[in-house]
Amino acid sequence: MGIKLVGAKELEKALLKKAKLTAVKDTVRDCGAKLQSGVQDGAPVDTGTLKRSITLEIEEDGLKAVVGPHTEYAAYVEYGTRFMQAQPYVRPSYEEVKSEFKSKMEELVR
Template identity: 55%
Template structure:
């Protein structure tokens, strides 16, 4: 088996072709279509985004279950949002309650009661 790799990019169509190796005398060709890759990896309604949403919902649910409750304000404020930047789709899970960091990490007067970090570890 001879290993040969050829890469051809056609800017006008956005198609990238990679031909590599031989399998029982036949060439193996992989074709990447720019629009399809964009939808797969970067679209806010694409499969990657749907996967991130499923994971974010799980982290949010577990964090709410682990969150200590006094008035319920902290638990109710835990949420997620989906965003997109130059690197692709991302999810942010957290809270905007100012004292959340003290609950999560503790202070010298109060022990930590982590809820976000263990929720993130849960999905790993």
């Protein structure tokens, strides 16, 4: 699953001009934490290994949040296989947090 951000240069210029960088970093951290919590809450639990493997890493000096599971079978659970039905737990949380993140970033640019 990938995301392509179109207009990143323009966004960066607008953020640097109109928003305090600390507010942007706070938004990234808060939305990242909310995403991690949502993914963990939505993860199906058998042994709990998948749920425990979901981490949040803040990178690029606080401008990037990386949330994801670290088990070999995480994608099989998310997307399913021919033997097992999909049990999405990342995408639903991502879609929920994405709109909130976008809204908060738009507020900071105004």
